[in-house]
Amino acid sequence: MDWGFKNRLNKVLPGISSGKGSVMFAIDHGYFMGPTSGLENPVQNIVPLLPFADSLMLSRGILNYSIPNDISTPIVLRVSSGNSILNEDMSNEKLCVSLEEAVRMNVSAVAFSIYVGAEHEHQTLTEFSKLVNEAHSLGIPVLAVTAVGKDMARDLRYLSLASRIAAELGADIVKTYHCEDFDKLVDSCPVPVIIAGGKKISELDALKLAEKAIKDGANGVDMGRNIFQAQDPMKMIKAVRSVVVDGNSSMESYSKFLED
Ligand code: R5P
Numbered sequence: 418m419d420w421g422f423k424n425r426l427n428k429v430l431p432g433i434s435s436g437k438g439s440v441m442f443a444i445d446h447g448y449f450m451g452p453t454s455g456l457e458n459p460v461q462n463i464v465p466l467l468p469f470a471d472s473l474m475l476s477r478g479i480l481n482y483s484i485p486n487d488i489s490t491p492i493v494l495r496v497s498s499g500n501s502i503l504n505e506d507m508s509n510e511k512l513c514v515s516l517e518e519a520v521r522m523n524v525s526a527v528a529f530s531i532y533v534g535a536e537h538e539h540q541t542l543t544e545f546s547k548l549v550n551e552a553h554s555l556g557i558p559v560l561a562v563t564a565v566g567k568d569m570a571r572d573l574r575y576l577s578l579a580s581r582i583a584a585e586l587g588a589d590i591v592k593t594y595h596c597e598d599f600d601k602l603v604d605s606c607p608v609p610v611i612i613a614g615g616k617k618i619s620e621l622d623a624l625k626l627a628e629k630a631i632k633d634g635a636n637g638v639d640m641g642r643n644i645f646q647a648q649d650p651m652k653m654i655k656a657v658r659s660v661v662v663d664g665n666s667s668m669e670s671y672s673k674f675l676e677d
Contacts, residue, residue, distance in 0.1 A: 421556035425525040426589060428491040429472045429558065430609055432637055438661035439637035441611060442470035442654065444479065445495045445528070446641060450502050455645035459483040462645060469654040471662075474528055474560075474639060477514050481522075491525035493560055496548065497541070506567070508532030512544050516551045526558040526590070533579035534566030542586065549587035560639075561588035562613075577602040584608045592639045595630045603634035614640035620647055620656070620674060624667035627660045637661055652677055 432439035444463055446453045455462060459479060467473060467490045474493040475484070496514040500507050510530050519527050529548050531541045545561065552559045561583035565575045571594045580591045584606050593602065595612045603610050612630040614623055623643035630638065638661055647653035652674045659670035 418553075419556050422553070422558060425491070425556065426558045429493055429526045429560075430590065430611070430636055431471050432662065433609060437664065438631045438635070439471045439611070440469070440654070440658050440661050441472045441474055441493060441637060441639040442466065442644060443474040443613070443639050443641035444645065445475045447479065448476045448495055448498045449500055449507070455642070455650070460485070462650065464488070466644070466650055466654045469651075469658050471637070472525065474641075477518065477522065492522065493526045493528050494519050494522060494524040495529075496527045497529040497544070497562075506536045508535035508537035508541060508564070508566070510537070510541055510544075512548055516548075516555055516557070519552075519557065520555060524557070526560050527552055528560040528562055528592075530562040530564055531579065531583055531586075532564045532566065533582055534569045534575065535564070536566075538566075542582070545583070545588075546586045553587065558589035559587065560590040560592055561586075563591060563593045572596050573598045573601055577605050580606045580610065590636075595626055595633070595635075599630065599633040599635070609636035611635060611637045611639045614638060614643040617642045617646045620653055621667065621671045623647075623653075624656055624660050624671050624674075627657055628667040631661055631664075649674075 430439040472491040476495045497510045498513045499510045531545050563579035569575045576593045580593050583591045591610050644654050656670040656674040659665045
C-alpha cells in the first residue's frame with residue numbers, strides 16, 4: 418500500500434501507530450433510520466463534539482449540507498445504502514456513492530455494509546469486493562460494516578465469520594459487535610477491528626462495553642447512539658475517549674463524567 422493509503426488509515430485510526438485505541442464517531446444512522454433522535458441538528462449537536470473524535474462516519478448528504486467544511490476531523494464516508502427500517506430484510510444494499518465523489522469530498526476512508534447469512538449476502542459481498550478494487554486503486558482504505566442475517570445470533574460464531582470474510586475480501590478495518598470471547602474474533606481477523614456501540618444503554622454500561630472491547634483487543638470503537646443520545650453527549654464522548662484512548666477504567670471515566 419502506498420503512502421497516501423497509510424496516511425489516511427492512520428488518520429482514521431490514529432491508535433494504530435500510537436498503540437492506543439481510537440474513537441470513530443458514527444452519525445450515519447439516518448441513511449436507513451430516517452430522523453434519528455440526537456441527529457436533528459448536526460451543526461448544533463455534533464460539530465462541538467468533533468474535537469474529541471478521531472474520525473467521523475456519516476453519509477454524503479449530511480456531510481455536504483450539515484457539516485462545515487473547515488473541520489479537520491477525518492471523514493469516513495458511508496457509500497452503501499438502498500434499504501430502510503420499513504423493510505423486514507435489511508440486506509438489500511448496494512454501492513450508491515461513487516469513489517470520484519468520495520475523493521472530491523476529501524474523505525479518509527469509505528464504509529460499506531456486508532450482510533453475511535442474509536438474503537442479499539452475495540450482492541453485498543461482491544459489491545464490497547469491487548469497492549475494494551476501486552478504493553485501493555485510489556489509496557482509500559475501506560471499512561467493512563459487518564451485519565449478520567436477522568435470524569442469526571450476534572455471537573462469536575457468526576460475527577467472526579462475517580469479520581474474517583470481510584478481511585479476506587480486502588477490508589482494511591472491520592466494524593462488528595462485541596460478543597462473548599471477542600478476543601477470539603480479534604485473533605482470527607488480520608485487520609483492525611472496531612466495535613459498534615449498538616442501541617442506547619446506560620452511560621456506565623456503554624463505557625464498560627468500550628473497556629471490555631479494548632481489553633479484548635479491539636482497535637477502538639465506532640460509537641454513535643451511546644454518544645449522541647447520551648444525557649450529556651459532550652461529557653459522554655470525553656468519557657469514551659478517556660476509556661478508549663487514555664486507557665482509564667470505565668468506573669473512573671464514569672465518575673469524572675458525573676463530576677464535570
Ligand atoms: C449502523 O448501521 C451504522 O453504521 C452505525 O454507524 C453503527 O451501528 C454504529 O453506531 P451505534 O454505536 O449507534 O450502533
